[in-house]
Amino acid sequence: MGEGDLLRRSIGRIWMALMLALPALPGNACPICETDTGQQVRQGIFDGSFGWNVFVTLLPFPILLGVVLAIYFGIPRPVRLMGRRSDARITAGPEEARRPRL
Numbered sequence: 001m002g003e004g005d006l007l008r009r010s011i012g013r014i015w016m017a018l019m020l021a022l023p024a025l026p027g028n029a030c031p032i033c034e035t036d037t038g039q040q041v042r043q044g045i046f047d048g049s050f051g052w053n054v055f056v057t058l059l060p061f062p063i064l065l066g067v068v069l070a071i072y073f074g075i076p077r078p079v080r081l082m083g084r085r086s087d088a089r090i091t092a093g094p095e096e097a098r099r100p101r102l
Helices: 003-028 036-045 050-058 060-073 094-098
Strands: none
Touching: 050 060
């Protein structure tokens, strides 16, 4: 194990420690979060209706996904059986089936 490997490992450890510590910095930079106003805002957001608010906020996404899939794949249509169809070409005789409808 050379000096380069030791240096590379220590730089990697320092880099990893920085990456783990950086996400906590914006939370510590908030001047309002620890005040009474910040506490009231937090209680207003995470009250008893939080789950309902998240549900209603995310509800448009599955609806839009359904619309996009219906446009992309087409709206599914019911399968019609040949015997139940009331089309003149199927129920009429061969002469009438060849004659164009007006």
